[in-house]
Amino acid sequence: MYRLNPQETLAVTRAAEVADRTIAPLAAQIDEQARFPSESVSALAEAGLFGLTVPTEFGGQGAGLRAAAAVLDTVAQRCPSTAMVYLMHLCGIACYKANPHVASEALRAAARGEHLSTLAWSEMGSRSHFWAPVSKAEPQGDAVRLRAEKSWVTSAGHADGYVVTTGTAEGGIDLYLLQKDDAGLEVAGPWNALGMRGTASAPMRLAGVEAGSDRRLSEPGQAFGMMMGHVLPQFQTGNAAVSIGAAESAVRATAGHLTGQGFEHLGTKLADLPNLRHRLAAMRIETDKARALLAATFDALESEDPGAMLLVLESKAMAADTALLVTDLAMRACGGAAFSRHLGVERVFRDARAMSVMAPTSDVLHDFVGKALCGMELFS
Ligand SMILES: Cc1cc2nc3c(=O)[nH]c(=O)nc-3n(C[C@H](O)[C@H](O)[C@H](O)COP(=O)(O)OP(=O)(O)OC[C@H]3O[C@@H](n4cnc5c(N)ncnc54)[C@H](O)[C@@H]3O)c2cc1C
Numbered sequence: 001m002y003r004l005n006p007q008e009t010l011a012v013t014r015a016a017e018v019a020d021r022t023i024a025p026l027a028a029q030i031d032e033q034a035r036f037p038s039e040s041v042s043a044l045a046e047a048g049l050f051g052l053t054v055p056t057e058f059g060g061q062g063a064g065l066r067a068a069a070a071v072l073d074t075v076a077q078r079c080p081s082t083a084m085v086y087l088m089h090l091c092g093i094a095c096y097k098a099n100p101h102v103a104s105e106a107l108r109a110a111a112r113g114e115h116l117s118t119l120a121w122s123e124m125g126s127r128s129h130f131w132a133p134v135s136k137a138e139p140q141g142d143a144v145r146l147r148a149e150k151s152w153v154t155s156a157g158h159a160d161g162y163v164v165t166t167g168t169a170e171g172g173i174d175l176y177l178l179q180k181d182d183a184g185l186e187v188a189g190p191w192n193a194l195g196m197r198g199t200a201s202a203p204m205r206l207a208g209v210e211a212g213s214d215r216r217l218s219e220p221g222q223a224f225g226m227m228m229g230h231v232l233p234q235f236q237t238g239n240a241a242v243s244i245g246a247a248e249s250a251v252r253a254t255a256g257h258l259t260g261q262g263f264e265h266l267g268t269k270l271a272d273l274p275n276l277r278h279r280l281a282a283m284r285i286e287t288d289k290a291r292a293l294l295a296a297t298f299d300a301l302e303s304e305d306p307g308a309m310l311l312v313l314e315s316k317a318m319a320a321d322t323a324l325l326v327t328d329l330a331m332r333a334c335g336g337a338a339f340s341r342h343l344g345v346e347r348v349f350r351d352a353r354a355m356s357v358m359a360p361t362s363d364v365l366h367d368f369v370g371k372a373l374c375g376m377e378l379f380s
Pocket of ligand 1: 088118119120121122126127128129130151152153154155196199201354357358359360361362363364367
């Protein structure tokens with residue numbers, strides 16, 4: 001459905017190989033132990049996928065959003081946690097690409113598979129409204145001192161590069177690239193969540209981190225445009241792809257269960273029950289609809305359709321709703337077998353709940369789409 005060119009297809013084939021060989025076999029254990037999927041993430045790096053969207057002049061493959069989504073979908077079908085870690089890496093790369101002068105070393109390292117990135121945007125004070133950081137950078141000559149309570153940072157303590165937001169004294173927003181060893185950059189708590197348990201999306205504290213202007217990714221105070229123009233399309237479409245991958249995984253597990261299990265005393269399969277077939281069909285239709293909308297979003301973006309940004313907003317909201325619906329249908333279609341852990345359905349049911357609360361949340365996206373349709377300012 002993504003209609004990939006041969007180079008993009010190659011990237012997805014490589015991702016599928018890594019996913020089948022390394023990522024899928026570890027997914028249940030990672031969830032159970034709530035541990036970071038280091039082996040899975042290293043396997044993606046070794047397959048060259050850290051550099052998927054890095055421009056070719058920095059050693060990467062220069063792929064776009066379409067290929068990134070297809071890879072994320074493929075990985076999420078095996079392990080949504082690993083896919084989420086990879087998505088946040090791709091979002092960090094989107095920031096680096098917007099200012100390659102500051103991030104050239106990080107881009108090259110990512111292309112070599114030696115640099116994992118992430119975003120540290122959400123703050124305790126402004127919660128899911130990441131576009132309104134309450135932290136204020138303290139000027140120190142040409143540098144700044146950063147103090148902030150970041151509420152959720154995927155790959156916290158595992159990433160090499162952290163793209164952090166901070167408010168400025170003048171009321172703008174800046175983006176800085178912090179490195180894992182920067183003094184004052186601390187993981188501030190554990191990550192023990194309902195789902196996406198392998199993402200290490202822990203709180204982080206910026207306890208007076210000093211950052212020079214050579215670390216600033218945005219023009220002074222002007223990060224908002226970069227966040228919306230460069231990062232939002234990557235985050236939105238990639239997050240949609242993770243939702244779709246999670247839904248796909250539920251469709252496949254359900255089809256396998258319905259055709260593989262039955263009633264010995266009746267000599268029938270679960271698939272002989274029309275209500276279960278109906279649920280499975282609904283799951284397939286909803287998943288296909290979300291993937292088709294995402295593919296249409298890429299068509300609109302690539303043809304510079306004026307309605308493309310509306311589709312970018314819609315695609316994440318729809319895919320997140322789809323993941324919730326489809327995984328819920330899977331739980332009901334597979335009965336007690338889904339309630340137990342062996343099918344893996346309850347794991348994606350839990351993982352699927354993350355995407356709709358990741359900012360911009362589904363509530364906020366519906367508000368944005370409604371405002372756009374009414375000709376209103378989105379951030380008013
Ligand atoms: C697995 C996971 C990984 C994450 N990774 C990262 C990361 O790497 N970097 C990062 O910066 N953040 C990350 N986040 C944070 C995420 O993007 C959100 O900021 C966070 O989930 C918001 O939670 P909250 O409790 O603060 O939401 P709240 O803002 O308290 O929202 C609570 C409810 O209110 C609704 N709501 C809020 N504002 C409005 C509004 N204006 N109109 C209507 N309804 C509204 C929301 O939809 C939600 O239902 C991650 C979150 C999760 C779950």
